[in-house]
Amino acid sequence: MTEYKLPKLPYGMNELEPVISEEILQIHYNKHHAGYVKNLNEAVKKLRDAEAKGDLVQQIVIDGAIKFNGGGDINHTLYWENLAPIGKGGGELHDGALKELICETFGSLEHLIDIMTPMCSGVQGSGWGWLGYCTVCKQLRPFTTENHDLLITKGAMPILCIDVWEHAYYLQYKNLRADYVKAIWSIINWNVVEQRFLALKK
Ligand code: MN3
Numbered sequence: 001m002t003e004y005k006l007p008k009l010p011y012g013m014n015e016l017e018p019v020i021s022e023e024i025l026q027i028h029y030n031k032h033h034a035g036y037v038k039n040l041n042e043a044v045k046k047l048r049d050a051e052a053k054g055d056l057v058q059q060i061v062i063d064g065a066i067k068f069n070g071g072g073d074i075n076h077t078l079y080w081e082n083l084a085p086i087g088k089g090g091g092e093l094h095d096g097a098l099k100e101l102i103c104e105t106f107g108s109l110e111h112l113i114d115i116m117t118p119m120c121s122g123v124q125g126s127g128w129g130w131l132g133y134c135t136v137c138k139q140l141r142p143f144t145t146e147n148h149d150l151l152i153t154k155g156a157m158p159i160l161c162i163d164v165w166e167h168a169y170y171l172q173y174k175n176l177r178a179d180y181v182k183a184i185w186s187i188i189n190w191n192v193v194e195q196r197f198l199a200l201k202k
Contacts (some may be wrong), residue, residue, distance in 0.1 A: 040065075
């Protein structure tokens with residue numbers, strides 16, 4: 001039976017400072033993300049038991065826990081991967097196919113950031129901001145989703161995500177979510193974003 005595991009972080013707990021404090025990263029990764037993984041494994045086990053018993057009602061009830069905790073695991077894994085410390089790739093978008101399409105679509109990276117920052121800051125309640133790639137229309141587009149909904153529910157594949165749940169910033173930025181989103185652009189790992197884009201674009 002598959003056991004889902006908390007992925008390793010590609011940087012130290014204090015390396016995203018000053019944008020994301022060590023305290024936030026510790027709690028966000030070791031408590032929130034680890035909690036989603038634990039609850040996902042429990043829900044999958046309960047689903048198997050319900051399946052074995054032929055209990056369809058229970059299977060449908062558990063489905064919600066899998067969507068929430070599984071979405072939490074998938075989205076946080078993408079989020080940690082697409083961040084990098086300042087000076088170690090954070091905020092640096094190099095020339096290449098991704099930069100070209102960003103410039104063609106949005107004019108410049110700065111303009112994309114100007115579009116995405118208020119979108120991400122404006123998510124009502126808990127959710128995620130995304131840069132997605134539609135493999136059908138071959139276009140980049142910003143999105144938001146609620147709770148832990150996957151971007152694929154909107155018909156695009158994720159190449160960049162930003163967690164805008166309060167737990168992602170509140171200890172440091174308090175109510176100023178927009179300041180967190182403005183700051184996060186300096187730790188976006190555009191190399192990872194470009195690798196995801198290139199894998200989809202083929
Ligand atoms: Mn989170």
